[in-house]
Amino acid sequence: MGNLVQSSADRPVIDMTRWQPYSSVRERGQxxxxxxxxxxLQTHAYWHLAPNRRDVIGLLEEQSASRVPDLVPLRYWRMSQSAFTFFRGTALIMANDLAKTPVTGIPVQCVGDAHIGNFGIFYSPTMHLVFDINDFDETTTGPWxxxxxxxxxxxxxxxxxxxLHADQCHHAVKACVRAYREFMDEFxxxxxxxxxxxxxxVENTLDYFESESDGRRNRTLRAAVMKAKSKDSERATGKLTTEIDGRLRFKSMPPELVPISELRGYEDxxxxxxxxxxxxxxxxxxxxEDRRHVLEQYHYHDTARKVVGVGSVGTRAWVSVLTGRDIDDPLMLQMKEATESVLERFVGRNQYPSxxxxxxxxxxxxxxxxxxxxGWTKFTPRDGHTRDYYVRQLWNGKGSIDIDHLTEQSLTDLARMCAWCLAHAHARTxxxxxxxxxxxxxxxFDVAMMSFADSYADQNDEDYAVFRELIADGTLPCSKD
Structure with missing residues (x-):
C-alpha cells in the first residue's frame, strides 16, 4: 500500500484550520x-505517473465493502465502460493523490467531486433554468x-x-482554468x-457563447436545455410508476429500479x-416550517430502490412517489445514503452531526x-449501524449534458460554465x-493546470488499465445485471 497517504480523522494530512482571515481587502490581497x-504557481503543474497501482484500486474495494453487495458488480460494470466513467467513480483515489500535492491552505467549502459530469441544468425555486453544481455527496471544508x-x-x-485531438483537449482545459481565474477575480x-x-x-450564457463563435449553435448544450424543460415529477411518475386500484406503484425494472415489495434480503x-x-x-x-407546509399537502403511495450515478452505485438510494391535489399531481422524492466524504480522511471530520x-x-x-x-434524515436498521440520508426532488427540471458526444466547442463551453460555478462556490465560501x-x-496558473491535467489523465489511463485487468482475471466482479 505504498502509494496510499496514511492519515486519520484526528490527524489529517492537510490542516484547514491554519488560515488566518484578514480584515481589509488590501491585507487579503497581499x-x-x-x-x-x-x-x-508552477508547482501545481507536476504529477508523476505511477504505474501498476494495484494498491489504489484497493480504495475502490474498501468503498464497496460498505455498499449493497448485489450492486457492486454493476458499479464496476458502469465504471469499466471508458476511462472517463472510471474517473467518475474514483473520487477517493484522486483525493488520495491530491493529498500529496501543494496547497495554499486557503479553505473553501469543497465540492469534493467537481468533475465535468457533476454540473447540470435544473429549475430554481422561481422556475428559471440555471446551470450549477448538482452533486454534493463529497462536500466538506478543504483546499480550493x-x-x-x-x-x-x-x-x-x-x-x-x-x-478529440490533444490540442483540442488542452485548449478546453486552459479555457476552463482561465475562466475560473477570471471569474474569481470578478467575484x-x-x-x-x-x-x-x-x-x-443557461440560455443567456449560451447566447453569449454562440455570439463569440459567429453564431454557431451549441447543439449539445441546447439539447440539454430542451430536455430539462420537460423533466419534472409528472414525467418521472409516468416513466417509473403505474396506477393500480387508484394508487401509484413503481414498475419493476431490476436492477435499476426495484419496488420494495420485490426486494430480496428483507424478511419483514x-x-x-x-x-x-x-x-x-x-x-x-x-x-x-414553510417547506413542511408544502410537504404536508402530499400523500404517500410507494417506494422503490433506485440505482443512481456511476460512483454512487451500491450506496442505498430510494425513491418515493406522493400525490397532492389528486393522482395527477405527483411529487417524486429521492432519499440517498450519505457516507463519509472522500476528503475527510485527508482534511479531518466535518462539523455536522450527520x-x-x-x-x-x-x-x-x-x-x-x-x-x-x-433535507436530511437517518435511521438505525437491525444491524445497529446508523445510516444517514439526504432527500431531494428526483427530477426538478434536471437536464444532464450528453458528455459522450462533445465537440471541441461544446466541451470548451461546458468547461467554462463549470468553471464559473466552481469559482462562484469558492467565492461564496x-x-x-x-x-x-x-x-x-x-x-x-492556466498553463500549470493544463500540464497537470494532461499528466493526471495519463495516470487515469494507467489506473483504468489495471482496473480492467482485475476485472478480466476475476479479481473484481463485474456485471450489468
Missing amino acids: AGIRLRQDVP EWDIKRLAASVEICGRANK ANMDYLDMWYDHLD LESLRDRIHQLFAAYRDSLY HGERVVQGQKIIQTTADILL GDSVAIANYLGGSDS
Whole structure:
C-alpha cells in the first residue's frame, strides 16, 4: 500500500484550520500574493505517473465493502465502460493523490467531486433554468486547489474519451482554468451580497457563447436545455410508476429500479415500510416550517430502490412517489445514503452531526438555488449501524449534458460554465480576494493546470488499465445485471 497517504480523522494530512482571515481587502490581497513565494504557481503543474497501482484500486474495494453487495458488480460494470466513467467513480483515489500535492491552505467549502459530469441544468425555486453544481455527496471544508484540479483533469479525460485531438483537449482545459481565474477575480471585486445572489442563466450564457463563435449553435448544450424543460415529477411518475386500484406503484425494472415489495434480503417487508416512514418523519423535521407546509399537502403511495450515478452505485438510494391535489399531481422524492466524504480522511471530520446534514448544508452554501425540499434524515436498521440520508426532488427540471458526444466547442463551453460555478462556490465560501490575488493576472496558473491535467489523465489511463485487468482475471466482479 505504498502509494496510499496514511492519515486519520484526528490527524489529517492537510490542516484547514491554519488560515488566518484578514480584515481589509488590501491585507487579503497581499496575503494571496505572498503565498506565491511559498507555493509558486508552477508547482501545481507536476504529477508523476505511477504505474501498476494495484494498491489504489484497493480504495475502490474498501468503498464497496460498505455498499449493497448485489450492486457492486454493476458499479464496476458502469465504471469499466471508458476511462472517463472510471474517473467518475474514483473520487477517493484522486483525493488520495491530491493529498500529496501543494496547497495554499486557503479553505473553501469543497465540492469534493467537481468533475465535468457533476454540473447540470435544473429549475430554481422561481422556475428559471440555471446551470450549477448538482452533486454534493463529497462536500466538506478543504483546499480550493483540489476542486479545480479535479475539474481540469475531468475536462482532459472527457475530451480524450470523445476522441478529440490533444490540442483540442488542452485548449478546453486552459479555457476552463482561465475562466475560473477570471471569474474569481470578478467575484473578488463585487459587493458580497451581489456576488452571493449572482447566478448563471443557461440560455443567456449560451447566447453569449454562440455570439463569440459567429453564431454557431451549441447543439449539445441546447439539447440539454430542451430536455430539462420537460423533466419534472409528472414525467418521472409516468416513466417509473403505474396506477393500480387508484394508487401509484413503481414498475419493476431490476436492477435499476426495484419496488420494495420485490426486494430480496428483507424478511419483514412491513418493517421495511415502517423504516421508510421513519425516514420521512425525521426528514420532515429537517425542513423549514414553510417547506413542511408544502410537504404536508402530499400523500404517500410507494417506494422503490433506485440505482443512481456511476460512483454512487451500491450506496442505498430510494425513491418515493406522493400525490397532492389528486393522482395527477405527483411529487417524486429521492432519499440517498450519505457516507463519509472522500476528503475527510485527508482534511479531518466535518462539523455536522450527520453526513446527510453535511451534504445538505454544503449544498445550500455552495449552490445558488437549492431545491426547496432539500433535507436530511437517518435511521438505525437491525444491524445497529446508523445510516444517514439526504432527500431531494428526483427530477426538478434536471437536464444532464450528453458528455459522450462533445465537440471541441461544446466541451470548451461546458468547461467554462463549470468553471464559473466552481469559482462562484469558492467565492461564496472562501477568501476570494486572497485566491484571486494568488492566481494573478497572467496565464501561469492556466498553463500549470493544463500540464497537470494532461499528466493526471495519463495516470487515469494507467489506473483504468489495471482496473480492467482485475476485472478480466476475476479479481473484481463485474456485471450489468
